Amino acid sequence: MSVKVNIRGQASAPGSLAHVLKGVKLKLVTLSGKGGVGKSLVTASVALGFAMRGYSVGILDGDVYGPTIPKMLGLSDSTLYVDQKTGRILPAVGPLGVKVVSIEFALPSDDTAVIWRAPLVNQALRDFIAQVEWGQLDVLVVDLPPGTGDAPLTIAQSLQGGLDGSIIVTIPTEISRRIVVKAVDFSRKLNIRVAGVVENMCCFKCPGDGKVYYIFGKEAGKRIAESAGVPFLGGIPMDPELSHYLDSGRLHEFLAKDTETSRAILAVVDKLAEMYKEKLAQQEQPKEEKPRRISLLKLPGEEEEE
Numbered sequence: 663m664s665v666k667v668n669i670r671g672q673a674s675a676p677g678s679l680a681h682v683l684k685g686v687k688l689k690l691v692t693l694s695g696k697g698g699v700g701k702s703l704v705t706a707s708v709a710l711g712f713a714m715r716g717y718s719v720g721i722l723d724g725d726v727y728g729p730t731i732p733k734m735l736g737l738s739d740s741t742l743y744v745d746q747k748t749g750r751i752l753p754a755v756g757p758l759g760v761k762v763v764s765i766e767f768a769l770p771s772d773d774t775a776v777i778w779r780a781p782l783v784n785q786a787l788r789d790f791i792a793q794v795e796w797g798q799l800d801v802l803v804v805d806l807p808p809g810t811g812d813a814p815l816t817i818a819q820s821l822q823g824g825l826d827g828s829i830i831v832t833i834p835t836e837i838s839r840r841i842v843v844k845a846v847d848f849s850r851k852l853n854i855r856v857a858g859v860v861e862n863m864c865c866f867k868c869p870g871d872g873k874v875y876y877i878f879g880k881e882a883g884k885r886i887a888e889s890a891g892v893p894f895l896g897g898i899p900m901d902p903e904l905s906h907y908l909d910s911g912r913l914h915e916f917l918a919k920d921t922e923t924s925r926a927i928l929a930v931v932d933k934l935a936e937m938y939k940e941k942l943a944q945q946e947q948p949k950e951e952k953p954r955r956i957s958l959l960k961l962p963g964e965e966e967e968e
């Protein structure tokens with residue numbers, strides 16, 4: 663049995679985050695030095711790509727100020743529920759069985775703006791993440807708010823120690839070079855290994871003549887990654903068809919089609935799978951100890967023991 667959950671109404675459960683994520687073999691985070699470069703697209707695509715390869719996958723949409731993952735996965739109308747027996751939040755389940763937790767599920771409408779200051783975000787996210795029942799997962803992909811400021815920092819710190827790699831998303835402009843260097847620095851300061859750079863909108867495939875145009879120059883993303891001293895994971899074309907599938911919440915259907923763009927996206931996933939093959943091959947962790955029961959009628963700190 664389960665009841666609907668409201669994030670802000672959750673009792674605080676300061677259980678260790680590392681413990682909650684114990685059943686997850688590979689924890690990746692996507693970041694971008696600036697907004698609107700396609701970070702959420704990469705998060706959702708990497709998650710779906712791993713799921714297409716047969717892995718069990720979850721997404722934590724930590725982009726509290728602009729959660730877009732549910733829309734891309736056709737989950738805009740989903741809600742989170744709490745398992746009444748365990749008191750834990752159950753993720754929504756999207757295409758290919760991908761488990762999704764997003765702050766959007768707890769907002770009253772799609773157009774509600776989240777105006778939270780960093781300490782509140784930090785507290786809410788910690789409480790939230792600590793109470794999610796992810797179960798055993800091969801891969802968890804965390805989407806951070808854009809930039810390298812307070813918001814992504816507080817969220818990344820909440821997960822610190824538990825993240826295995828960062829995927830830095832950029833567009834291939836000259837200005838982005840410096841932004842990528844900042845994102846690499848951000849990742850290293852948090853002791854998160856940089857898995858590599860994904861160059862979104864590397865080129866434009868014209869639907870009219872089918873030709874590929876390198877608007878910002880060929881291999882710009884690769885050069886950006888090289889100058890930052892990190893691996894290059896691949897480039898994703900700017901593709902109007904992809905945009906159409908994203909807007910209608912059918913990214914999984916787009917990835918299942920054999921197109922240049924879907925192949926480019928899945929090539930990024932395959933590089934990550936190769937990079938982290940040992941982690942992915944790990945044996946499943948033993949089941950977690952019994953969770954505490956949290957009564958929704960109790961105040962924080964008044965939890966009942968099982």
Ligand SMILES: Nc1ncnc2c1ncn2[C@@H]1O[C@H](COP(=O)(O)OP(=O)(O)OP(=O)(O)O)[C@@H](O)[C@H]1O
Pocket residue numbers: 694696697698699700701702703704725728730807808862863898899900901902904905908909
């Ligand atoms: N390669 C692409 N081809 C076509 N459309 C794209 C592509 N990449 C991103 N888009 C579109 O651009 C918009 C922004 O993408 P997305 O939400 O992934 O960016 P973001 O970096 O996560 O943004 P924010 O920083 O605001 O969270 C979306 O509407 C998406 O559909």
